Every structure is written in structure tokens, then in C-alpha cells.
Amino acid sequence: MIIVIKPNATDAQIDHVVDRVKELGFTPHLSTGTERTIIGVIGDEDRLRAEPLQAIDGVEQVIPVLKPFKLASREKHREETVIDVGGVKIGGGNLMMIAGPCAIEGEEILFDIAKKVRAAGANVLRGGAFKPRTSPYSFQGLGEEGLKILRAAGDRYEMPVITEVMDPRQVELVERYTDLFQIGARNMQNFNLLNEVGQTNKAVVLKRGMGATVKDLIMSAEYVLSNGNQNVILCERGVKSFESSTRNMLDLSAVPNVKGQCHLPIIVDPSHATGRRDLIPAMARASVAAGADGVHIEVHSCPEKALSDGPQALLPDEYHELMQELSKLADVLNKQMTYAHQGANA
Known part of the structure; x- marks a missing residue:
């Protein structure tokens, strides 16, 4: 010092x-x-x-001379961390492609979306069972019933599943059904929650807070790592700015910035970052080109009827087209997508 x-x-x-x-x-x-x-x-x-x-x-x-995040830092861990979730790898040239609806609305619609995103090349299925909404009167999710539907869809289409956990009291329940925890932007500095998921062995996707710096994000990951869980994936999902034409401002510089300081994988969520379907494909391509270890995209078969975040969801056909483009880009960048072991989620 x-x-x-x-x-x-x-x-x-x-x-x-x-x-x-x-x-x-x-x-x-x-x-x-x-x-x-x-x-x-x-x-x-x-x-x-x-x-x-x-x-x-x-x-x-x-x-200070050393980084305050000693477990996440490149100073202590030079090689990129590779995380394996049932055969789906992320980091070290492996791309994790997460797709699905913002909220789990029912079995029929989730199974339909899961089938289509899996056919398009997604390797992880997302869906929210508990929804942190700005208004207490908005749809709050199906809870455990939604978790059961998500698990069944993941098993049917052989995809690991991810859903958001909002409270330390939910960790045990969510852990029962999911393969990856998601910590949303609003909970990035919920340190009790970070400590709780840190005591599990489930992979954690940690989203950057709306007003958080890159250092803040990595320090939050340090909480999970310090509790023994080394399977942390960071996620850039946009930060608040004065721009009003998009939901948030996507900070693509965060990707190489994080990689220069930290050994953990980082993905990008262009859906929440832009809030606009028309901008998602370009930002997804830019994210992979910037070095992201994957993208997290919301897909819905009928966005106009979606119970949450319909305007930022791609249609399945649009997602299929985007995945074809991202696959070509991955080849150019010498990256690959892996898929779940058959029966891994059964």
C-alpha cells in the first residue's frame, strides 16, 4: 500500500x-x-x-496496490475459470446461451418456448418463478408451481435451468428445482443472499446492479466465493443513464474490463440492457465480439400477451436467426457451445 x-x-x-x-x-x-x-x-x-x-x-x-477482491482477482488466479453445469460449459472459450421467457406463465407456453430455443441452439433455459416488480400489483410469478414447470421443461428438452432467487429464505426451495441461481440487479448487494448462495454448490449468475461499478460487481462475487462456492458467472445487464430511448445503457466495456481484472466468466443480457427487441440482435453480436462468455436473451412466443417484459422479448424465429449468426461469429472467434449430458437433468 x-x-x-x-x-x-x-x-x-x-x-x-x-x-x-x-x-x-x-x-x-x-x-x-x-x-x-x-x-x-x-x-x-x-x-x-x-x-x-x-x-x-x-x-x-x-x-492500495492489490485488488480488494482477492479470490476473484487475476493476481491470484491467472487462468480463466471454466464452469460446468451438467455438461454445459462456460469460460475458456465456451459460450453459455441462456434463453426463455421473463416469467413462467404456464406449462404449455413454457414447453413450447423451451422446445424452440433448444432447437435454435440455446443450452440453458431461463424462466422467472419469483418476479421482483416495480409495482406490487404486477404479476409476481407462480412460485413453487413455476419452479416445477421449469424443471419439467428442462428435463424434457435436456437443458439446465436458471431462475432468480430473491431472498435467503427462498434458497433451499429454488435449489431443489434449478441448476443455476440468478441474483438479479436489485439484489446484487443483498449480502445475506450472497452469503446464503455461497454456501451451496450451485452455479450463480450475478447481475450487475443498475448503479453499480465493475468493482462493486466483482466485490459482490467475492461474497459468494468467500463462502466456498467458486461457480460464479458475472452478468452485464446495463446501467442507468440519462438516455431515455433505451431501458438502460449497455456497458460493453465492462466485458474486457472484467476479464482484465477477474478470472470469472461474464455474460451479457441485451434484453434488460436495451428493453427493445430491435436492438437485441446487434447488442448480442457485439457482446460476443467483445469477449463475452455468452448471452442471456428473453424469448416469448407471443410478446404482446407476456405477463412480464414483453417489449424486450424476441420471437422464437428471431432468436433462431440470431443464434445462426452467433454460431458463425463463435467459429470466427474460436469459441464453442456445449450441451447438457443426455439425461443429466432427469
Whole structure:
């Protein structure tokens, strides 16, 4: 860690900073330049980070050398993490293609959508059983009945399934039916929930919060990792901005940004990022080109009747066309899509 001293700091203040560092059990190295004095501190940076060194008189800035997310960091884990969910791999050149409706509305419609997205090339089926809605009067999901339908559809079409878990009290129930947990944007910093899913062995797709930085996202992943669950997949799904023509602003720079700092896979959700069906194909192609390890797309056979987020859902034929394009792009980028082992979800 580096402590930057204020230009007008007195010798007494500098000596006090040095003495305080020694009191804490660390080794200070003083470097005095013509315009600036800095103190290099040698020791356990994680423990040092907890000390309020910037509150000391004469200190201008405290700069950590190591990343605060030690388990997710490339500094400790150089190779990309590859996660296997029933034969579907993500990371290390493997693409996870998640598709399905925003909400599980019934058995017949989910089975129809599942059949079509699987035929198009999707390798994970999504569907919300519990829906966090802005209005308490909007459709809130089918709960456990929806989970049963989702599991049955995944088994029928040999696809792992993913659904959102919203509360620590739901983890045990959702774990019973799903192959991957989804932590939504509103819960990205629900630390009790992160700790709870961290104590399971299920893969976790962690979505970036609407006002969260990339560092915030990775630090939330650190909660899951620190509890023992190493199967974390990050998801860029857009952040809030002043632009009003899209639902959110898709930050594609987050993909290479995350990959430069972190070994975990990252996917992109262009459906929630744009909120517009017409923009999803272009943003999905751009996501894979930027290095994403997959895309998460909402598909509905009749969006105008969807109980949740119809305007941002592709029709099955549109999804099929997009997947053909993404398959060609994957070939160019030397990436591949794997599929569930036969009977893996039975």
C-alpha cells in the first residue's frame, strides 16, 4: 500500500504517520521527492485496508496496490475459470446461451418456448418463478408451481435451468428445482443472499446492479466465493443513464474490463440492457465480439400477451436467426457451445 503525504505536511505529521504504521505492525519506507513525499507500506494489505489511515493529519491519499477482491482477482488466479453445469460449459472459450421467457406463465407456453430455443441452439433455459416488480400489483410469478414447470421443461428438452432467487429464505426451495441461481440487479448487494448462495454448490449468475461499478460487481462475487462456492458467472445487464430511448445503457466495456481484472466468466443480457427487441440482435453480436462468455436473451412466443417484459422479448424465429449468426461469429472467434449430458437433468 502507498500513503501519499500532503504537500504542506510538517515533519512532525510525517513522523506521526510513520510511527502509526509501525504501531500497526507494518514496515514503512519513506521516499521524499522534490514535490511529493510517499510512504510505502509492507505487510498484509487486507488487514491494513481496514485501518483509517486517511484520517491521519497530513495524509492526502491511501492507494492500495492489490485488488480488494482477492479470490476473484487475476493476481491470484491467472487462468480463466471454466464452469460446468451438467455438461454445459462456460469460460475458456465456451459460450453459455441462456434463453426463455421473463416469467413462467404456464406449462404449455413454457414447453413450447423451451422446445424452440433448444432447437435454435440455446443450452440453458431461463424462466422467472419469483418476479421482483416495480409495482406490487404486477404479476409476481407462480412460485413453487413455476419452479416445477421449469424443471419439467428442462428435463424434457435436456437443458439446465436458471431462475432468480430473491431472498435467503427462498434458497433451499429454488435449489431443489434449478441448476443455476440468478441474483438479479436489485439484489446484487443483498449480502445475506450472497452469503446464503455461497454456501451451496450451485452455479450463480450475478447481475450487475443498475448503479453499480465493475468493482462493486466483482466485490459482490467475492461474497459468494468467500463462502466456498467458486461457480460464479458475472452478468452485464446495463446501467442507468440519462438516455431515455433505451431501458438502460449497455456497458460493453465492462466485458474486457472484467476479464482484465477477474478470472470469472461474464455474460451479457441485451434484453434488460436495451428493453427493445430491435436492438437485441446487434447488442448480442457485439457482446460476443467483445469477449463475452455468452448471452442471456428473453424469448416469448407471443410478446404482446407476456405477463412480464414483453417489449424486450424476441420471437422464437428471431432468436433462431440470431443464434445462426452467433454460431458463425463463435467459429470466427474460436469459441464453442456445449450441451447438457443426455439425461443429466432427469
